[in-house]
Amino acid sequence: MWSYLVRRIFQALFTLLIITVLCFLLTRFSGDPLAQYATNPRMSAADKEALIERLGLNDPLHVQYFKWLGLAVQGNLGNSFFAKQPVSEMIMQRLPNTLILMLTAEFFTILFALILGIISAVKQYSFIDNLITMFSFIGFSVPIFFSALGLMLIFAVQFKAWGLPYLPTGAAVWNKSDPVEYIRNLILPVSALVFVSTAGYSRFVRTSILEVLGLDYIRTARAKGLHDRAVLFKHALRNAALPLVTIVGLDIPFLLGGAIVTESIYSWPGMGRLFWEYAQRSDYPVVLGVLLVISTAVVFLTIVTDVIYTFVDPRIKLG
């Protein structure tokens, strides 16, 4: 077990190293951090040279990378080129907002996926199953920017135009210590995320349950005279939910990255917007910082998940 863990941790560190190299190259080749000053007539050639020197952009690429890496391994993600603030501080300012948004969305996604998936499976080929299937396919097909903008247009813009109580667009300055205000501002972004994510999960739950319902032990349970509800919730669902737990487990680290589109549309000050805003400016310390946090979480939570499997399912042996 311990030798397995040590081996996995070394593999994880190597993976992270490769990820940082790739991310660094992608970010550096995606644009010039000084491009925003390009057409500014008040920046002389000397000013631009001084800025290039200060930001270290005149160093060869590998020197720039190793300088960044040298600081990163000491836990210092450097300073943003433009905000001039420590990247770790910027991440910590946004992370709580992202976690609130994403965990709420994940909770409702799982809840609705289970409800819809179970109904769909139990009522296979019924009208309600077809209806849920239709909505699932809509959720699959509609891109998040469309559903997010659509919800905003209906429940914020049009509801106001129609004189109905309307939900906020997220762009107002609102009081975060007021729980009612918080919930009002969460409803639309969470709904947009849930609408899209529930579609996939509910199909997954439906298939899982249908598979389990056809197994011998369910037939045995029924033969013993158990009520349908008991068969479903005590026997079928517990086994059918296992694959869902795996998928949700793998999703959790990605929640740290936030949702670029949803956070942007609803002006939610989270990690996704932080990443996107600074990627547009090619501010690579911020971009790499965010990516490093996400990839570290993905790599290490995968190890944790593997270890947890050994406790959940005794058939699995590590090593």
Place this chain on the structure above:
Amino acid sequence: MKQKLSVLLSLLVLASMVLAACGGGGASSASGPIPFPEGGKSVTGAYDQEPDAVVPYFTQMSFAIWVTQLTLVGLGEWDDQGNFVPELAVEVPTAENGGVSADGLTITWKLREGLLWSDGTPLTSADVKFTWEMVMDPGNAVTSRTGYDKIESIETPDDTTVVIKFSALYPPWPTLFTQGPNNGGGIVPKHMLEGKTALESDPFIRMPTVASGPFVITEWIPGDYMTLLPNPNYYKGRAKLDRVQIRFVADSAAALAALQTGDIDWYPNFSEGDIETLKGLEPNVKLTVIPGVDFEHYFFNLGRVDGVDGRGKADNEGFCPFKDVRVRKAITLGINRQAVVDSLLSGYTTVPVSQWPNSSWTNDSLVVDAYDPDAAAALLDEAGYTVGDDGIRVGDCNGEQVRLSFNFETTTAPIRISIATAAQADLAKIGVEFTPIHTPAGTFFGQYVDGGPLTTGKYDMGGYTTGFYPDPYTDNYSCENIPNAASPTGNNWYHNCDPFLSDLMDTMLDTVDPAERKAILDEAQAYIAEQYYVIMMYARGNVYGSTPRFQFGPVGPESDINWNSELWDVTE
């Protein structure tokens, strides 16, 4: 089950509506120089970029400069009529009032009596001198020292007199220590920053909590919003509003929706492409378009590897036919620019005569060339380019057969894509194959070492927006400023070395007399027009969307809505 589901859904909808109805105004408690009173007048604006720092000299970001206009004012500024007017000073220095010495090397500013910072500390000439020292301190990573490095010394004989001595003539001196929409030069408080270095990382530089302008920043939640409250010591008196909040949003789409619901009161950064949408929302949303001093222009790469008379050697040779003024003129006449303005830009702006539009520097004697495809075709015939079998003209250029087929490079902005497509169709009618290539701005404006097409001269024609103001001098035509391997940061991206024009522009640096400088610039504008070096597409408009309740003061091409924010008000 169906019944239970419908009950559940009804409850959800009901809960949403109750929560929506319960919401209050969302006012956050704030403390500051003049605390926000219960039921006070408040507005919320939206910016799609969060300022990086709100002390000028440490930022070049427009959004940041806009906030500095509200908080840290300068000795002078430009008003809605384009006049250079005093701000912290009593008057603008001139030769007549003795403010500009006979040799032009000494500028004397006289400050108003009794100026105070928002914390009650006197604002004196020592603050002006300290501002210069801070900019020149090598320990501070300011974004630009241009102009300030020409100052030899600053003397402060008394609290209200500032005597600035230049080491060499510096005609753009009005841009130093002054504020404008794109000229961050406000005075900084000595008592807050004295003795510190590496100020770029100082919290005060990011968020100055002491102000000389109408408002003081009292709260800034990164990624979210900032709050400004009135400065009780502002020299023009207390601002009309009790609070200004600026919310950071992702883009104009988010701002547009928020304007419609009244979640925000104004958004200053709509593009000309949004004009039609905003017009459709009137009167619930107020549209304001101010023709600006920036301009969108197309230009030819005129690089010459061997340079001209030993000057201005470029690393890449421009497209050969562009060296003939008749070809440049034909392409200019062949694009229906007025149609672009009328249709794609809803007629809210104009085709400018020169690169100094809508300002006191414009050469008003010049006339815009009208769209004339017949004259364009005749010019190309005359230059020896005749229409080939495929409809594209072919001709001889320096002994080689060349097709009039070339690339046009610009960014991916939607309005640029639309306009380039229209130009492509127009030019096809006169036998010119104009192929737009749209590159992300970060790559298009990339540095020489990163292979940026503009800096390396690896393009045929290009297009982007810029503007030469508040001072009209530009080194964009300087032979010595063409970027190349030896000097990669030059600003002459036209790669055009015309020794006459280069020297003419430089004579603008030989005099501080505004009339003399205007005469030189008039000649330069006429010469550039005659040579068809650039195609002026349209003067960029400042497009504001606001709620009808939000009232701002007079706005002009050289000033945005922030220059007189003390007049901002709301009508309920």
